[in-house]
Amino acid sequence: xxxxxxxxxLWLIGILAEAMTGALAAxxxxxxxxxxxxxGCVTAIGGGTLRDILLGNYPLIWIENVHxxxxxxxxxxxTVMIAPVMRHLSKLFLxxxxxxxxxxxxIGAQKTLMLGFSxxxxxxxxxxxxxxxxxxxxxxxxxxxxxxxxxxxxxVALLTxxxxxxxxxxxxxxxxxxxISLVFGFSFRMLAIRYKWSMPKFDYQYQSDNAH
Amino acid sequence: xxxxxxxxxLWLIGILAEAMTGALAAxxxxxxxxxxxxxGCVTAIGGGTLRDILLGNYPLIWIENVHxxxxxxxxxxxTVMIAPVMRHLSKLFLxxxxxxxxxxxxIGAQKTLMLGFSxxxxxxxxxxxxxxxxxxxxxxxxxxxxxxxxxxxxxVALLTxxxxxxxxxxxxxxxxxxxISLVFGFSFRMLAIRYKWSMPKFDYQYQSDNAH
Amino acid sequence: xxxxxxxxxLWLIGILAEAMTGALAAxxxxxxxxxxxxxGCVTAIGGGTLRDILLGNYPLIWIENVHxxxxxxxxxxxTVMIAPVMRHLSKLFLxxxxxxxxxxxxIGAQKTLMLGFSxxxxxxxxxxxxxxxxxxxxxxxxxxxxxxxxxxxxxVALLTxxxxxxxxxxxxxxxxxxxISLVFGFSFRMLAIRYKWSMPKFDYQYQSDNAH
Numbered sequence: 001x002x003x004x005x006x007x008x009x010l011w012l013i014g015i016l017a018e019a020m021t022g023a024l025a026a027x028x029x030x031x032x033x034x035x036x037x038x039x040g041c042v043t044a045i046g047g048g049t050l051r052d053i054l055l056g057n058y059p060l061i062w063i064e065n066v067h068x069x070x071x072x073x074x075x076x077x078x079t080v081m082i083a084p085v086m087r088h089l090s091k092l093f094l095x096x097x098x099x100x101x102x103x104x105x106x107i108g109a110q111k112t113l114m115l116g117f118s119x120x121x122x123x124x125x126x127x128x129x130x131x132x133x134x135x136x137x138x139x140x141x142x143x144x145x146x147x148x149x150x151x152x153x154x155x156v157a158l159l160t161x162x163x164x165x166x167x168x169x170x171x172x173x174x175x176x177x178x179x180i181s182l183v184f185g186f187s188f189r190m191l192a193i194r195y196k197w198s199m200p201k202f203d204y205q206y207q208s209d210n211a212h
Numbered sequence: 213x214x215x216x217x218x219x220x221x222l223w224l225i226g227i228l229a230e231a232m233t234g235a236l237a238a239x240x241x242x243x244x245x246x247x248x249x250x251x252g253c254v255t256a257i258g259g260g261t262l263r264d265i266l267l268g269n270y271p272l273i274w275i276e277n278v279h280x281x282x283x284x285x286x287x288x289x290x291t292v293m294i295a296p297v298m299r300h301l302s303k304l305f306l307x308x309x310x311x312x313x314x315x316x317x318x319i320g321a322q323k324t325l326m327l328g329f330s331x332x333x334x335x336x337x338x339x340x341x342x343x344x345x346x347x348x349x350x351x352x353x354x355x356x357x358x359x360x361x362x363x364x365x366x367x368v369a370l371l372t373x374x375x376x377x378x379x380x381x382x383x384x385x386x387x388x389x390x391x392i393s394l395v396f397g398f399s400f401r402m403l404a405i406r407y408k409w410s411m412p413k414f415d416y417q418y419q420s421d422n423a424h
Numbered sequence: 425x426x427x428x429x430x431x432x433x434l435w436l437i438g439i440l441a442e443a444m445t446g447a448l449a450a451x452x453x454x455x456x457x458x459x460x461x462x463x464g465c466v467t468a469i470g471g472g473t474l475r476d477i478l479l480g481n482y483p484l485i486w487i488e489n490v491h492x493x494x495x496x497x498x499x500x501x502x503t504v505m506i507a508p509v510m511r512h513l514s515k516l517f518l519x520x521x522x523x524x525x526x527x528x529x530x531i532g533a534q535k536t537l538m539l540g541f542s543x544x545x546x547x548x549x550x551x552x553x554x555x556x557x558x559x560x561x562x563x564x565x566x567x568x569x570x571x572x573x574x575x576x577x578x579x580v581a582l583l584t585x586x587x588x589x590x591x592x593x594x595x596x597x598x599x600x601x602x603x604i605s606l607v608f609g610f611s612f613r614m615l616a617i618r619y620k621w622s623m624p625k626f627d628y629q630y631q632s633d634n635a636h
Contacts, residue, residue: 026572027628034579035572036626049478054261056270058480066544080626120278135352140559142568144354148238148247155246202248202292204239266473268482332490347564356566360450360459367458414460414504416451 003175010182011107014100015044015068016075018133021097023079024086025141033080039140040076041069047133051108051125057115094193095186101153102160102185105130106178109161119165126161127154152192155199160185215387222394223319226312227256227280228287230345233309235291236298237353245292251352252288253281259345263320263337269327306405307398313365314372314397317342318390321373331377338373339366364404367411372397427599434606435531438524439468439492440499442557445521447503448510449565457504463564464500465493471557475532475549481539518617519610525577526584526609529554530602533585543589550585551578576616579623584609 022043026036045062052060062068079086086093108129112122131147131154138145147153164181172180191197234255238248257274264272274280291298298305320341324334343359343366350357359365376393380386403409446467450460469486476484486492503510510517532553536546555571555578562569571577588605596604615621 023626024628027626029568029572030625030627031568031572032623032625034576034582034623035569038572038578053265053477054272054275056272060478060480063478063541063545066542066548069544069548083626083628117275118278120281121275124278124281139351139354139563140569140572142354142563142566144241144243145247145352148241148243148250148352152246154250158246199244199246201242201244202235202239202295203242204236204295265477266484266487268484329487330490332493333487336490336493351563351566354566356453356455357459357564360453360455360462360564364458366462370458411456411458413454413456414447414451414507415454416448416507 003178007103007107007178010099010103012071013096014103015072017093017096017100018044018104019072019075020079020093021134022137023076024083025137025143027080027083029141033077036080037073037076039137040079041072042140043133043137044072044075045069045133046136047104047129047131048108050132050136051112051128054128055112055115055117055125057111095190098186098189098193099182101130101156101189102182104133105157105160105185106164106181109164113165113168119169122165123158123161126164127157130154130157130161152189152197152199156185156189156192159188215390219315219319219390222311222315224283225308226315227284229305229308229312230256230316231284231287232291232305233346234349235288236295237349237355239292239295241353245289248292249285249288251349252291253284254352255345255349256284256287257281257345258348259316259341259343260320262344262348263324263340266340267324267327267329267337269323307402310398310401310405311394313342313368313401314394316345317369317372317397318376318393321376325377325380331381334377335370335373338376339369342366342369342373364401364409364411368397368401368404371400427602431527431531431602434523434527436495437520438527439496441517441520441524442468442528443496443499444503444517445558446561447500448507449561449567451504451507453565457501460504461497461500463561464503465496466564467557467561468496468499469493469557470560471528471553471555472532474556474560475536475552478552479536479539479541479549481535519614522610522613522617523606525554525580525613526606528557529581529584529609530588530605533588537589537592543593546589547582547585550588551581554578554581554585576613576621576623580609580613580616583612 019040022040023036025043026039031039045068049060049062052058105126109122109126112125113119117125134147134153135145138147160181163184164177167177167180168174231252234252235248237255238251243251257280261272261274264270317338321334321338324337325331329337346359346365347357350359372393375396376389379389379392384392443464446464447460449467450463455463469492473484473486476482529550533546533550536549537543541549558571558577559569562571584605587608588601591601591604592598
C-alpha cells in the first residue's frame with residue numbers, strides 16, 4: 001500500500017539523518033573512521049533497538065535485515081565526505097533531522113500498539129524510539145545528552161506519539177493519522193528551533209547534598 | 213498477605229526515593245523538566261529493568277503496569293517543587309534512600325530466586341537491582357558512578373541480598389527474613405554514612421600504560 | 425575435542441585479561457575495591473552479554489555458570505595486588521589483551537553462526553563481542569571509548585571475525601580456521617601497536633552546528 005511505502009521511505013530518511021548526526025558527533029571527538037561508523041549505526045538504530053529489547057520483541061529489525069546496517073554505515077561515511085559543505089546545508093539538515101524525529105516517534109508508537117501493548121506504553125515507546133538513539137550517541141561521546149537540555153526534542157516526541165495514539169483510538173484512518181502526526185511533529189520541532197522555545201529548566205546547585 | 217503489602221509499600225517508597233535522587237541529579241546538570249522526568253524514571257526503574265533483561269524475564273513490570281511510571285514521573289516533578297526545602301530534609305531523604313536500597317536489593321534477590329535461578333545469581337541480581345538505577349543515572353548525567361566511590365553503597369546491596377538468600381536457604385520464615393534483612397541493610401547504610409565508612413580505594417595512576 | 429578445550433582456554437585468558445583492563449581503568453578513577461570488581465566483571469562479560477541480548481539468546485552464559493563471575497572477580501582483585509609490578513609487565517599484558525580481542529571476535533562470530541544467523545550478522549556480533557566490553561568499561565569510567573580512537577582495535581575485531589566467517593563458508597576445517605584467525609588477529613593487533621598504525625580520523629569542529 002502507498003501509505004506503507006511512504007512511511008518506510010520516511011523511516012529510511014530518518015535513520016540516515018540520525019546516522020549523519022552520529023557521524024558529526026563522532027567527528028567532534030576526532031574519532032577514527034571506524035568509530036564514526038559505529039556511532040552512526042548506534043545513533044540510527046539505538047532507539048528502536050532499546051524499544052524492542054524493553055518489549056522483548058525479537059528478532060531485532062537490523063538483525064533480520066542486515067541491509068539497513070550497510071546503508072547506515074554508508075551514510076556515516078558519506079557524512080565524513082560532505083562535512084565541509086554541511087555548514088551551508090545546516091537548515092536542510094535540521095529539517096531532515098526533524099522528519100526523522102517525527103517518523104521515529106510515530107513508528108515507535110505504531111509498532112508497540114501492533115504488538116498489543118497499552119496506549120500509554122505506545123506513547124512511552126514512541127519517545128524511546130524518537131530520542132534514545134541520540135541519548136546513546138551522546139553517552140558514547142561522553143556528553144550530557146542534549147535532548148534533556150535543548151529545544152523540546154523529547155517533548156516533540158511525546159506529543160507526536162500522543163497525537164498518533166489519540167487519533168488511532170478515535171478511529172481516524174491510518175493514512176490521515178500518519179499525515180497529521182507527521183506534519184504536526186515536524187512543524188512543532190521546526191518552530192521550536194526557529195523561536196528557541198524551551199521548557200523551564202530545573203537548576204539545583206545545593207552542593208553539600210550527598211544523597212545519591 | 214500482610215507481608216506482601218508491607219514489601220510492596222516499601223518498594224513503592226524505594227522507587228519514589230530513587231526518582232527523587234534522579235531528579236536532583238538532573239537539576240545539578242540544569243536539565244529541563246522533561247529531562248528531569250526521564251532521569252527520574254530511569255533511576256527508579258533502571259536497576260529492575262536491567263535485571264529482568266539480563267534474566268530474559270518478560271514482560272517488564274512497568275510495561276505491564278504503567279501506573280508505576282506515572283507515579284515516578286509525578287515524584288520527579290514533586291522533587292522540583294520541594295527542592296528548595298530539601299536541604300532541611302536531607303537526613304530524612306538519606307533515610308528514605310537507604311530504605312530504597314535495602315528493599316531493592318532484597319526484592320531483586322527474591323524475584324530471581326522465584327524465577328528458579330541459583331542463589332549466587334540471586335545475590336548478583338540483588339546488587340544489580342539495588343545499585344544500577346543509580347549507575348545509569350550517573351552515566352546519563354555524565355559522571356563517574358558515585359556508587360563505586362562512596363560509603364559502601366554497593367557493599368550494602370551485596371550483604372543485604374546475601375543475608376536474605378542465606379536465611380531463605382536456612383528455612384527462616386519469609387516474614388522474619390524480610391524484616392531482618394531490611395533492618396540490617398538500612399542500619400548498615402545509615403551507619404556507613406554516619407561514620408563515613410568506606411572500602412579501600414585502588415589508586416592506579418601509571419599514565420603511560422596504554423593497554424585497553 | 426582438543427579444539428574446544430583450546431578455544432575455551434583462550435576464552436578464559438581473554439575474559440581474565442579484560443577483567444584486568446577493567447580493574448586498571450577503575451584504579452585510574454580511584455574507585456573502591458567493590459567498584460574495581462564491578463568494572464572488571466562488566467568489562468569481561470559486557471561484550472558477550474550485549475551480543476546475547478541483541479540476539480535474544482537466553483540464558484546468558486554467566487548466569488548459567490556463575491563460576492565465570494567468581495573467576496573474573498578474583499582476576500580483578502589480583503590485578504589490584506599486582507598493579508605495582510604491571511609497568512614491568514606491560515608488554516606481556518598487551519599480548520594477553522590482544523589474544524583476548526582475537527578470541528572474543530572469533531567466538532562471537534562462531535556462536536552467532538551456530539544460532540543460525542547470517543554471516544554478516546556473525547561479523548557484526550564478532551565486533552560487538554570483541555570491543556563492547558571495553559566500550560561499556562569506558563562509559564562507566566566516564567571516558568570517550570578508547571576503541572574509537574586507538575590502534576585499530578575495532579578494525580582488528582572486524583577483520584578477524586570476517587576472516588573466520590569467510591573461511592568457515594569456504595569449507596576450511598574448524599581447527600585450521602580457528603588457528604589462522606587467531607594468529608591473524610593477534611599479529612595484526614600487535615603490529616598495529618608496534619608500528620602505531622591507525623585509521624584516518626574525522627575531525628569536525630564546526631561549532632555552530634546545532635543539529636543533534
